[in-house]
Amino acid sequence: MRIEVPKKVQTIIRTLQEHEYDAYAVGGCVRDSLLFRAPADWDITTSAKPMEVKAIFKRTVDTGLQHGTVTVLIEKEGFEVTTYRIDGEYEDSRHPKEVIFTGKLEEDLKRRDFTINAMAYNDATGLVDLFNGREDLQNKVVRCVGNPQERFTEDALRILRAVRFSAQLGFSIDEKTKEAAKVLAPTLCKISAERIQTELLKLLISANPQYLRTAWELGITKVVLPEFDEIMKRDIGEKTLRAFSYTNDDKVERLTILFANMEKTPEESRDLSRKVLRRLRFDNDTIQKVSELVFWHTCPWESTKTAVRTVLSQCTPSLFPTLLNIHRAELLAEENPDIEKLEFLKKSREFYDEIMEKKECISIKMLAVSGKDFIEQGVEPGKKIGELLSACLKIVLENPEKNTKEYLLSCFTDN
Secondary structure (H helix, E strand, C coil): CCCCCCHHHHHHHHHHHHCCCCEEEECHHHHHHHCCCCCCCCEEEECCCHHHHHHHCCCEEEEEHHHCEEEEEECCEEEEEEECEEECCECCCCCECCEEECCCHHHHHCCCCEHHHCCEEECCCEEECCCCHHHHHHHCEECECCCHHHHHHHCCHHHHHHHHHHHHHCCEECHHHHHHHHHHHHHHHHCCHHHHHHHHHHHHCCCCHHHHHHHHHCCCHHHHCHHHHHHCCCHHHHHHHHHHCCCCCCHHHHHHHHHCCCCCCHHHHHHHHHHHHHHCCCCHHHHHHHHHHHHHCCCCCCCCHHHHHHHHHHCCHHHHHHHHHHHHHHHHCCCCCCHHHHHHHHHHHHHHHHHHHHCCCCCHHHCCCCHHHHHHCCCCCCHHHHHHHHHHHHHHHHCHHHCCHHHHHHHCCCC
């Protein structure tokens, strides 16, 4: 069979071959090509050692020489080229004690995690599939290369990656692979929070975020997200999994659904979301958005334009459509969705769009009057100014047409 390999990748492979080295596209790019998906990147494996790769190509970056990886630059694009290698003994469930370079492609492929990621290709040889990865792709199965316990003992993160690939591809996990994952799930405690976060997030924003259930069944969440195990003890756990199906593949939406009902009150759920997201090393922007949405997700307002303006004055306006999406997902996750509440959300969105289009005042900064105007009217600078501006905002939230300097000052001329 033939895979369409980008010209720049072909150039690297051909150049290595012309210098009498083996070279292949390898891993995820081959898997995705066989699935008729566009690969995110193209990795190359070769019999050439790192310094030999550097000698062949004019522009390179020492990405990880100790692990055999050199980035070859063609124009402004970089491609990782890694020497065939054998990993030595693993001592920390993550890193090999040593890396041994080898001239055999088979040795390099058999150290990889899953059969679907252990295929190589070049135009001259065609597909190299020593572990039936193509068959597993056809059968939609995630299976470890060789002995699952050995693969997971080498790198515990592969346990979570198995579920992540399953969710991204809509595949099942081979039974022996699942058994080994369940036994070795506790070793995930040795993996850094940053790496756990990366895999967990890829799972959550995948086409099948409900596969988080598999992570729970295998004991993975007990280690990396014990808070999820707590809600799975209640009905809200199943509802959360169902709600994922009605959200966009957006990390903020999916994370908000995850945390929205973990505690009894919005305040408690908000505080818990902040705590867990910090533990998992999420960025501050994500933490802020998710915690705010978790707090507001119950939509505590009436279906009036004034009520929507009032909410927008207290939350981040740009998050409001996401907030409505989250509440809609939770309603649809109910066995009998409340039609009136769904109509309420639709009306709230219409109000929001109209408010934003007309640029109606929803904050003190948007008032036609300022603190300076009150000072010029003789009001002493200080707390009183803030109180007056807040009073003005309350008036304008109810009656946007009253947002004029003359009217608002006239309301408080005697103060």
